[in-house]
Amino acid sequence: MDFYELSTEVIDFASVSRRFVPAVCGATVTLDGYARKFTKEKDGTVRETEYLVYEAYEPMALKEMAKLIERAKTEFEISAVGIIHRLGRLEIGESSVIISVAAPHRKAAFAACEWLITELKRTVPIWKKEIYAGGESWVEGEAPARPNSLPE
Amino acid sequence: MGCTVLFFGATADATEKRQIDLDLEAGSTVGQVLENVRHSHSGLNEHKLLVALNEEYVSLDTPVQNGDTLAVFTAVSGG
Numbered sequence: 001m002d003f004y005e006l007s008t009e010v011i012d013f014a015s016v017s018r019r020f021v022p023a024v025c026g027a028t029v030t031l032d033g034y035a036r037k038f039t040k041e042k043d044g045t046v047r048e049t050e051y052l053v054y055e056a057y058e059p060m061a062l063k064e065m066a067k068l069i070e071r072a073k074t075e076f077e078i079s080a081v082g083i084i085h086r087l088g089r090l091e092i093g094e095s096s097v098i099i100s101v102a103a104p105h106r107k108a109a110f111a112a113c114e115w116l117i118t119e120l121k122r123t124v125p126i127w128k129k130e131i132y133a134g135g136e137s138w139v140e141g142e143a144p145a146r147p148n149s150l151p152e
Numbered sequence: 153m154g155c156t157v158l159f160f161g162a163t164a165d166a167t168e169k170r171q172i173d174l175d176l177e178a179g180s181t182v183g184q185v186l187e188n189v190r191h192s193h194s195g196l197n198e199h200k201l202l203v204a205l206n207e208e209y210v211s212l213d214t215p216v217q218n219g220d221t222l223a224v225f226t227a228v229s230g231g
Contacts, residue, residue, distance in 0.1 A: 056230070057160050057225065060204055060208075060223065063208075096231065121228070123228065125160070126229070127161035128230065138161045140199065140200070141227035143227045
């Protein structure tokens with residue numbers, strides 16, 4: 001029942017969240033990450049984004065998403081996971097990533113969803129470019145502790 | 153022997169390339185290929201880089217085989 005996809009189309013939140021409603025489950029926790037317009041910097045100034053562009057190393061991104069789902073199902077008492085990440089140009093407010101976790105009980109679903117988005121942002125080869133008035137830049141994530149290879 | 157190197161996002165901008173093909177000495181490691189690429193594309197030196205070999209994260213001492221594909225990219229920023 002698990003699914004993981006990359007999409008250049010606008011993602012319909014409800015269709016992801018309710019794609020599977022396993023009979024053994026009682027809760028689905030769904031994260032809807034979307035493009036933010038105003039970002040407060042550490043120095044207190046506010047950066048205003050016009051739109052975002054996401055790019056992926058697609059075959060590897062799909063492999064890494066599959067690995068995350070496999071690990072989440074080993075570490076948490078959950079039944080099904082769906083992940084869709086948007087690529088290409090996103091307008092402000094459009095969903096960039098949706099992660100749905102169905103579980104018999106909500107607590108495991110919340111914990112697994114938090115773990116999945118944290119790991120996705122660390123390991124899945126997708127990059128975000130922010131376009132603002134008068135400029136643009138690729139966002140670089142936090143470099144891993146060890147050079148090159150990512151820790152387990 | 154040879155390998156293909158792919159660039160994405162900031163590394164594609166820094167090199168102004170999406171892909172290059174390299175001739176390698178037999179026994180070259182991922183780390184040696186990365187140094188080779190940094191040397192020929194100095195714009196990459198402004199970035200902390202990750203490397204994947206055939207779509208997997210690997211350590212820098214992993215040997216590169218003929219026909220392998222390396223991807224050179226900055227720390228990921230999806231989500």
